[in-house]
Amino acid sequence: MHTIGFDIAHLLAGSMLVLSFVLLYQDRIRAVLNTFALQALVLSLSVGWQALIQDAPHLYITALIALSFKAIVIPVALRRIIVKLGIHREIDNVVGVGLAMLAGIGLVALSMVVMLRVTAEADPLAREDLAFALSVVLLGLLMMVTRRNAVSQVIGFMSLENGLILAATGAKGMPLVVEISVAFSILIAFIVIGIFLFRIRERFDSVDVSALDDFRGEQR
16 A cells, blocks of 8 residues: 555656646647646645545645636636637747757756755655656746746746645645645735736737837837
8 A cells, every 4th residue: 555655646746747748838828728727636636645645634625725726716717817818829939849848858857866866865755756846846937937928927837836735745744724825825816917917918918928028119
């Protein structure tokens, strides 16, 4: 049972990493939203499994928060936002998809080398999950800096936050009060971001952040 617990935990964490690469690869907004919802679903399963093998019932609440807000509420709300904004096109990238994927592979390799060395004395399950989590965080950050579209940058930020939750639960969990505060912080941030997107659309008739440079008279 102990070995099976490790294997399933690593499978779920690895699936999140694969979905981070899928997010990086996608070039259509709806596909990005669907992939993020699937990643959030896998996150909820991962946290739920950690709650079981760690005998930490409070993590079930974290799993429920991830499932309800991140896998259902936020993707549905973002779909409504893109419908309101009339966004039905491909996402503009700062660099090509191939180059972004190569950069992502490099970041994952770096994460594995650094985290496995730093946590050499830690619990085997925790250290490998932390390596996966750091990879997810860095790929989320890479998505934010390689996309011009504000919606895809928001998804990159929330994918990054998924990695942080994976890291916290893999390292024997966070205090429940911290988990609840994080959930409310993400919800508030999402509301602010939604208002921000509407304001961008209203002012610049676009959610391409390069429009801000054009407005300041800068060249792309």
